[in-house]
Amino acid sequence: xxxxxxxxxxxxxxxxxxxxxxxxxxxxxxxxxxxxxxxxxxxxxxxxxxxxxxxxxxxxxxxxxxxxxxxxxxxxxxxxxxxxxxxxxxxxxxxxxxxxxxxxxxxxxxx
Amino acid sequence: xxxxxxxxxxxxxxxxxxxxxxxxxxxxxxxxxxxxxxxxxxxxxxxxxxxxxxxxxxxxxxxxxxxxxxxxxxxxxxxxxxxxxxxxxxxxxxxxxxxxxxxxxxxxxxxxxx
Numbered sequence: 001x002x003x004x005x006x007x008x009x010x011x012x013x014x015x016x017x018x019x020x021x022x023x024x025x026x027x028x029x030x031x032x033x034x035x036x037x038x039x040x041x042x043x044x045x046x047x048x049x050x051x052x053x054x055x056x057x058x059x060x061x062x063x064x065x066x067x068x069x070x071x072x073x074x075x076x077x078x079x080x081x082x083x084x085x086x087x088x089x090x091x092x093x094x095x096x097x098x099x100x101x102x103x104x105x106x107x108x109x110x111x
Numbered sequence: 112x113x114x115x116x117x118x119x120x121x122x123x124x125x126x127x128x129x130x131x132x133x134x135x136x137x138x139x140x141x142x143x144x145x146x147x148x149x150x151x152x153x154x155x156x157x158x159x160x161x162x163x164x165x166x167x168x169x170x171x172x173x174x175x176x177x178x179x180x181x182x183x184x185x186x187x188x189x190x191x192x193x194x195x196x197x198x199x200x201x202x203x204x205x206x207x208x209x210x211x212x213x214x215x216x217x218x219x220x221x222x223x224x225x
Binding site for chain 1: 216
C-alpha cells in the first residue's frame with residue numbers, strides 16, 4: 001500500500017515565525033508532489049507543486065524535495081493568522097492518474 | 112468562468128436509501144475523481160476516471176458506484192451497502208500534462224445520515 005504520512009499536529013507557531021511542515025512518502029516511483037491548504041469546511045486549494053530535488057520558492061512559501069530520503073516539506077515564512085488551516089501533502093506516481101493524500105497537518109498561527 | 116460544480120452542498124440519507132452526488136466540470140479535463148474526507152482526516156480516493164466510459168476503483172470503493180457517460184459529468188451514488196456514509200465528499204478533475212497535474216476541486220458535498 002503506497003502511503004503518504006504527515007504529523008497531524010496541531011503545530012502552533014507565533015505570528016511572524018517560520019512554520020515547517022513535513023511529509024514522507026513510500027513509493028519511490030513518485031514524481032510529482034503537491035501541497036494543498038484546506039480551511040475548515042472548504043475544499044483544498046493548491047499552494048505549491050514541486051517535481052525535482054531542491055527548493056522551490058513562491059512568495060512566503062518554500063517547498064523542499066529530497067527524493068533520496070523520500071520526504072517533502074513546506075516552509076511558511078512570516079506566518080500570519082490567516083495561514084491557520086490544515087495542510088495536505090499529495091503525491092502523484094509517474095504514469096498514473098492516482099493522487100495519494102496524507103492525513104494533513106493542522107497549523108495554528110497565534111496572534 | 113471554468114470550474115467544477117458539486118451539488119447539493121448538503122445531503123441527508125435515510126437508512127436503506129441510495130443517494131447521488133452530482134459533479135460537473137467545464138474545464139475540458141479528461142480525468143475526474145471522487146474523494147471522501149472524514150473529520151480530521153485526509154482525502155481517501157473512492158473512484159477515478161481517466162476517459163469517458165471508463166473508471167477505476169480507488170482505495171474505498173465498496174458501497175459506492177459511478178458512471179462517466181460524458182466528459183463533463185462524473186456522478187457518485189452512495190448505495191445502501193455503504194454503512195457509514197457520513198462524510199465530506201469532494202470531486203476533482205485534472206488534465207494530465209497540463210498545469211503540471213494540478214487537481215481542481217469542487218466545493219464539496221456534506222452527506223449525513225438521518
